[in-house]
Each structure stands twice: as C-alpha cells, then as structure tokens.
Amino acid sequence: MRLHSRDLLRAFALTDGAETRHGHLYSLPALEANGIGRVSRLPVCLRMILESLLRHLDGPHVSERHVLQLAYWQPRGWRSESIPLIASRVVLQETSVLPLLCDLATLRDAAARNGRSPERIEPLIPVDVTATLQERRATRTDPEFRHLMEWAAQAFEQLRVLPAGVCTGQQTLLERQGVHFPETLIGTEPRLALVNAFGMIGCIVSDLEAEAAMFGQPARIPVPDVIGVHLHGRMDVAASADDLRRSLGARLGRVSVQGQLVEFFGDGAESLSLPERATVAGMAAVHGARAGFFAPDEATATWHALQGDCMKNLVGSVL
Known part of the structure; x- marks a missing residue:
C-alpha cells in the first residue's frame, strides 16, 4: 500500500477558555x-523531523523511502x-x-528587464535577519548597508529585520491553511542553536543551503544518530547554569557528538528553566552537535502563552 500524507491528516478541536478552535494535523500515532x-x-526530536517529512510527502522533495x-x-x-530537512523559517x-x-x-x-513583475521574486518561506547589539552598531555605521x-525590509513581505538582540520569533507550533x-528552523545565525531549548528544531547550515x-529547497542531512542525555534530580540551589554547562560539556566531550542530535530528557531536564535549557542547548552546539534538544x-507551553500563544493545550498533540 502506497503511503500518502493526506491519509494521515486528522482533525482536532481545542478548547481554550470560552474559545474553541478547529484544525488539522498530521498524526504520527x-x-x-x-x-x-x-x-x-x-x-522526540526525530518525531518532529518525521512529522515534517510526512507533511511534505506528496511534494517534490520527500519520498516514501525518506519517511520509512x-x-x-x-x-x-x-x-x-x-533525508531532506524542510524548514518553516530561515534565520x-x-x-x-x-x-x-x-x-x-x-x-x-532581471525580472524587470524581462517585463515581469519584480514582486514575484520573493522568499517562499519567512526569513528573519538578526544581529547582536554590537553587530547592529557596526553595520549601522555603513550608510550603503x-x-x-531598509530596502529589503520593505521590499519583501516574507523578510523581517528583527530588533538587535532578538534571535527569532519563537513559536512552538505554526498554522498554515488550517x-x-x-516549527523547524535552519539558518546561518549561531544563536539559532538556542531555539532547541524551546521545543523546536533549529539547525545551522551554510549560506548556500x-x-x-x-x-x-530542503537542506540535506544524514539520517542522524541521537544521543540521549538523561538528567536526574534538580540542580543545587548554589549551582548556576554555567556550572551545568561545564559539567555536561565535560561529559559530552568524552563522546563524539559531531553532526548528531543530542536530546536531554528526564525529570532533571523538566526542572530546568528555559534560560538554563538554552545554555545547555548552546553548549551542545559548541561541541559539534546538530542540535541540543529539549522536548516541548x-x-x-507556559512561556508561549505569556508571549500571546494560546495553543498551550496542543503542545504534544502533534507528537
């Protein structure tokens, strides 16, 4: 039997207070x-990539073999x-x-010279351009740049120039056409590794990719190995995120994580705050991991609710 993504599309109804939302998702169960x-x-990190493959199965880049x-x-x-990694956003x-x-x-x-509308040249997916405060100060001294x-920010609907210090607009779940x-991100921004602490997949790629x-076009990545890091208990009140980064970094340094996915799980991972998770996710990237991931x-969910995302109860439904 040939596999089709449409056969795995499932409807759901989500009640959030007095509001009920209806939508669809591609069901891994x-x-x-x-x-x-x-x-x-x-x-969980592989399930998120698998969902992306399943969602694009009937398109030109993903075959049934990739899903299997x-x-x-x-x-x-x-x-x-x-396998192809198809991004929902480029950073x-x-x-x-x-x-x-x-x-x-x-x-x-070139489009204008050939009598075509220049506005047809547009990124197909959202693009975020980011900079640190120091980088923004340096580039703003160049009037041509x-x-x-300024031209790019107003010329392209899909391109945003974010305020200095903001890595990207973070949303655990996206909705398009119901x-x-x-969210799956790729890009050239080194801080992109931090979004893996927020239950998203974010991979650093080359400028060309x-x-x-x-x-x-998808980025091509080898079928990844996954190194699971089971964190137990809670950090001592006197310990800092930097202490945790050094301790875990020393352990990861004893194994090869180059190009692999590292997934942190267990009650210890759940007890970490989001800034602490981001510190750990960044550490994994420094050691060469493709992503240091924490499941949503x-x-x-609470963090995104504070950002105005009312999809709290849907976290985990896709997976």
Whole structure:
C-alpha cells in the first residue's frame, strides 16, 4: 500500500477558555497504527523531523523511502543515506546576509528587464535577519548597508529585520491553511542553536543551503544518530547554569557528538528553566552537535502563552 500524507491528516478541536478552535494535523500515532514503525518509541526530536517529512510527502522533495527511514529508525543502526530537512523559517545573521540580498536584488532586476513583475521574486518561506547589539552598531555605521537593509525590509513581505538582540520569533507550533505543525528552523545565525531549548528544531547550515531554503529547497542531512542525555534530580540551589554547562560539556566531550542530535530528557531536564535549557542547548552546539534538544512541555507551553500563544493545550498533540 502506497503511503500518502493526506491519509494521515486528522482533525482536532481545542478548547481554550470560552474559545474553541478547529484544525488539522498530521498524526504520527496514525502512522504507527497503520503498521509503520514504532513511532511512539522514537526520540522526540526525530518525531518532529518525521512529522515534517510526512507533511511534505506528496511534494517534490520527500519520498516514501525518506519517511520509512525515520519511522523504522533504530539506535546504532546503519546510516548510509540522507533525508531532506524542510524548514518553516530561515534565520540569517545580518553580518553575512549581504550576498543573499544582492542575489534577490539581481533577480528582481532581471525580472524587470524581462517585463515581469519584480514582486514575484520573493522568499517562499519567512526569513528573519538578526544581529547582536554590537553587530547592529557596526553595520549601522555603513550608510550603503543600512540603505540595503531598509530596502529589503520593505521590499519583501516574507523578510523581517528583527530588533538587535532578538534571535527569532519563537513559536512552538505554526498554522498554515488550517494545518498545525511544529516549527523547524535552519539558518546561518549561531544563536539559532538556542531555539532547541524551546521545543523546536533549529539547525545551522551554510549560506548556500540557507539561500536554497528561502526558495523552497530542503537542506540535506544524514539520517542522524541521537544521543540521549538523561538528567536526574534538580540542580543545587548554589549551582548556576554555567556550572551545568561545564559539567555536561565535560561529559559530552568524552563522546563524539559531531553532526548528531543530542536530546536531554528526564525529570532533571523538566526542572530546568528555559534560560538554563538554552545554555545547555548552546553548549551542545559548541561541541559539534546538530542540535541540543529539549522536548516541548508545560514550561515551554507556559512561556508561549505569556508571549500571546494560546495553543498551550496542543503542545504534544502533534507528537
């Protein structure tokens, strides 16, 4: 039987106070119920990537083979192929965005010369341009660069230049055309690794891969290994997030995490605050991990609720 994503689309109704929302999601439990893999046993980070593959299965970049590779994933299994990672958002560092903006401007000029509407040249997915306070001060002293950024911010509907110090707009769940799904980000911004603490997948890629993603092309990553880090108990009240970073970093340094996913779980992981989780997620990236991931839970749901996201009770429903 051929696998189709539409066969795994499920409706849901979510009540939040007096408001009831209706929508759809691609159900991983339904995939397992159809006899495909032991999806419920997969690490959460792989389930999030699998949901993305399932959602794009009927498109040009994802095949049934890609879905089955993750659905039947085994620890310490043989990894010989790659899978497409299709982003819902691209995050670019302001100091390296110039070549990408020049390419977009050149494409718009070419469209105009050929009698086409320049506005047709537009990123296919949202793009966030970020900078630290120090980087923003440095680039703002260049009037030509400042003019280019101002032009880009008003010329492209899908591109946002974020305030200095803001990494990206963080949403655990997105909704497009009535379908809800987890956020998946790729980009060139080093701080992108921190979003993995918020229950999202965020992977750092090359400038070329980021530009391709802007136009709907997936990043290709090897089928990942996952290193699980089971955290027990709670940190001592006298300990800091930096102490935790050094302690876990010393342990991760004894194993090879290069290019792999590291998932932190257990009651110790749940007891950490979001800033503490972000510190740990950043540490994993420093050691070469593709992502240092914390699964979405009540802490992330509460944080997003404070940001105006009323989807608290839906966290976990997709997974």
